Amino acid sequence: AQRTEDYKNDTFARAGGCLKPDELQPDTPEFVKQYTAYYETKRGFHPRSVNSTEGWNTTSALSFINLPFLQRSNEIQSAVMVVAGEKAHSRYFSEDAFRKLQGSNKELVIVPGATHTDLYDQLDKIPFDKIDEFYQTYLK
Template identity: 60%
Template sequence: MIEKQTIQLTSQWDKVFAKSDKVNHQKVSFHNRFGIELVADSYQPKNVKEKLPAIAVSGPFGAVKEQSSGLYAQKMAEAGFLTIAFDPSFTGESAGTPRSVASMDINTEDFQAAVDYLSTQDEVDPDRIGIIGICGWGGVALNTAAIDTRIKATVTSTMYDMSRLNAKGYNDSIDEEARYQTKVSLNNQRTKDYKSGTYALAGGLPEEVPSDAPQFLKDYYAYYKTNRGYHARSVNSNDGWTVTSTLSLMNMPILQYSNEIKSPVLMIHGDKAHSLYFSQDAFKKLTGDNKELMIIKDATHTDLYDQEDKIPFAKLVNFFNEKLN
């Protein structure tokens, strides 16, 4: 029997997007295989009696379900899907200590746990389950689709390969010696953390962005640090991840087996996104004739977080309607 951790749930609507009157909303919880209790927002179309196709949503990396993933989940529920947007382990309202820790292995398990939950709900057709991964959770979604045959269709939006980024830097700019020095620094930090009994945080986004900062940093600031997307429980809106979280990300090539995904995959990315190459390269590795890369004109990385005139929700609805049929 899985022993549940005590978790505190909010009761008020505290999303960064408006509540839809077209769907029913409730908080739900479920555990992953490591015994960590995860919390999700469930969105369900109103006045539907038959079993529904279902979609689990998570991301961006460092965000919470009250941000982008919740928007995606609510929009897809309006289109007739039962959806959940969940907080990954160690973040948001989900359990797990220490806080603000990331692991590609545990986060992949989180997605599988979401499928466990959906597969056992009376309102859900267990043979019609899909997933959506946003930003860093796009890579996690592909990793999950490669291992979980219950997933019948996968969408990634503005995908990051977090393991590649942490191991090699943007555009693979970090060489072996620089990678080694990073490992030296991070392992020294482990010793400091163990001595102090606390885990140092990386610090998150700056409170002010210099005028000469890269555009993508300005874009992140505009989402996470302003009224547009700020949330009190979001890692990226506040003090960031633990410094040593980077170690596990550096050493696990998350897309190792993505070529084995047999189910349909739709990858979406903006043509103005600094991260576009992650989707382009990941797409090249996918096999079969049921894979598609959709490039959105004049869209940046963060445009696909919440800009409804840029996010191709109609395409997502058609994709899941067809592939989960």
């Protein structure tokens, strides 16, 4: 129904981007505050970014997130490095994904004190040394 409505209106209904800084409340979840601090400031704002502006289309592929994407991840033979922040709200997903991987060419790096968005652009928190070592070992 939404796709039909979008077609009739020659536009897409949007789900809304990040909260604006003045919309944050004391009880706003910390990860939402972190996204606002990234996408709604000079740090990460871009006028064409769906997170900075009106958000994703309500009919986007994000509804497929419930699909079992990791169902066959145990078949991956290539080297895989999973990097997550210790304080990232998404850390559980990184750890779940890593547990399903097989082989000795896999590495999980939990960055002490880092959040999800810290690993976007906080150069002092991104583990470049570990990434370089992994690439040198497995991606020759």
